[in-house]
Amino acid sequence: MRRSTPRGLDGLATALGLGLVLTLGLASPLLAAPSEREAQARLDALGEELKEVSAQLSTTREARDEASKALREVETALAETHRHLDALQVERRALNDEIADLEARRERLAGERREQLESLEVQLDAFYRLGLTPQLKLLLNQDDPARLDRLQHYLNRLARARHKRLDRIERLESELDDTRQALAERGERLETVTVRLNERSATLAEQSAERTALVAKLDERFASEQARLATLAQDRAHAERTLREVQKRLASMERPPPSTAIDETRGALPWPVQGTIASSFRDGEGVHLNGLVIRAAEGTPVKAVHPGRVVFADWMRGFGNLLIVDHGDRVMTLHAHLQRFSAGVGSAVSRGDALGAVGASGGQGQPGLYFEVRRNGQPIDPRGWIASRP
Structure with missing residues (x-):
């Protein structure tokens, strides 16, 4: 049963439009806020630009895959259902x-x-x-x-x-x-x-x-290990194009995001979730190549490692439910395969704030968090930023 309309890449303009405008510092007391009309004009212009980018990305062969579209729909609906369940439980x-x-x-x-x-x-x-x-x-x-x-x-x-x-x-x-x-x-x-x-x-x-039936259908496509690896490579290439566009927009802003002094915390950041490391930087497959896969129980809270602002919270092929936090200084952290989102685009987050929950979205066979750190758009080893385990 599909009870929620997914946004996916088609929602990139809406998600990033609000997120980037907020990240410009319009809500920051350190910067003078422009008039409401000027702010809306900038939002409209940036939104139109991102719509064009999103449309170009969505015409690729990977994005047209019907099975992936169906998976996006059901996993987006699942995230919404989990969110409602959480609210009802509370x-x-x-x-x-x-x-x-x-x-x-x-x-x-x-x-x-x-x-x-x-x-x-x-x-x-x-x-x-x-x-x-x-x-x-x-x-x-x-x-x-x-x-x-x-x-x-x-x-x-x-x-x-x-x-x-x-x-x-x-x-x-x-x-x-x-x-x-x-x-x-x-x-x-x-x-x-x-x-x-x-x-x-x-x-x-x-x-x-x-979802279980869809994941099984996706797995049936692979006639060989070589075919599976080729599909994972396509997923990674598709994700890289989208992430480069995100970073490009952040880097070209007239007013860059304010610094959060994240450099001063290098090597001392907390872990986003406690669990077992399933794959490390440059050791994983597909979209997991550039970060860590941390196995943890489904529903475990995923927390922000440092203050920043959410600039993306949507479903992306390979990553599933992906949330990106921009920390200023051209550093951002990625949190993928989330079961649900606990923070929305434009939300300011502090260290330790809940971003979402561990899940298996993106067609994963078991729950876990994929965590990645990027600087100037390039992935770097998260272990150089987060604290050693006690």
């Missing part, structure tokens, strides 16, 4: 926490109400023992005016305390009613979220089965 946890808090509040209010009623019962019993007209009895039975004043003062205090307790009980009743109503509303919302969660889970199962 909402359900929040609702459960709210319900637990409301239940505790209801118990506390009910206990306080019982205490107030018990105290009121004691006061009413004392008044009952004095009879219906205690003031008159005191006046007729007491000879000492001072003692009479003290007893009257006592009676007045009891009366005020009784009224206060009655008011407090009334407020508690109102708070209990509000709490009961809030609990009912949260319960109804929880039921709705649970239904939607089940529906999304069913959709996920259907899309996963469709």
Whole structure:
């Protein structure tokens, strides 16, 4: 079931248009922001240019492959489904926490109400023992005016305390009613979220089965190892053309991205995800040649290694769901085969922020993260930038 329209390379202009304009520093307090009209004009001009580039790239033989198009569609839909599932899970946890808090509040209010009623019962019993007209009895039975004043003062205090307790009980009743109503509303919302969660889970199962069939279909094309390697080489060449265009646009901007001093962190950057290294720089196949493949459980959060801005978040042949962060100083990091995106184009990210989750998009047989570092458009060994493992 395909429930989401993919953007792929056809969405390159939209994704990079917003990302690059934001990366120009329009949102940076260090640079003077142009007028809204000027900013929109620059966005439109850059968007049109990138549309033309994207159209040229999309006419290549690799991009016309129907099986790859189908894989792009289902993996893009899967990413969207995972995103919705995550949001629903977060909402359900929040609702459960709210319900637990409301239940505790209801118990506390009910206990306080019982205490107030018990105290009121004691006061009413004392008044009952004095009879219906205690003031008159005191006046007729007491000879000492001072003692009479003290007893009257006592009676007045009891009366005020009784009224206060009655008011407090009334407020508690109102708070209990509000709490009961809030609990009912949260319960109804929880039921709705649970239904939607089940529906999304069913959709996920259907899309996963469709993806499995598509990956098997893609694998059947290879009559030999040589044919498989040739296809991987085509994927890498296609990706390189697109990445060169990304870097070209970044390098030719009138206002380059602001520096994030990434040079000062060389050799000390954190790992984007913890896992097992499956292939290293210049050892991998296809699009994996220029970086690291880190095996990790599907759904594991992928984190930014350094501050920057997201300039690309889309599906690309060979890479699957690919997210690129520009760190300024002509350095960018690539994160591929993501299950879903946690940050969008134009988002400013800090070190440790979630970018997405480990997946197997791009037709991979097992989950993992492909991580690459590029400087001036050229891939460099990520191990020279990230910290050694403890």
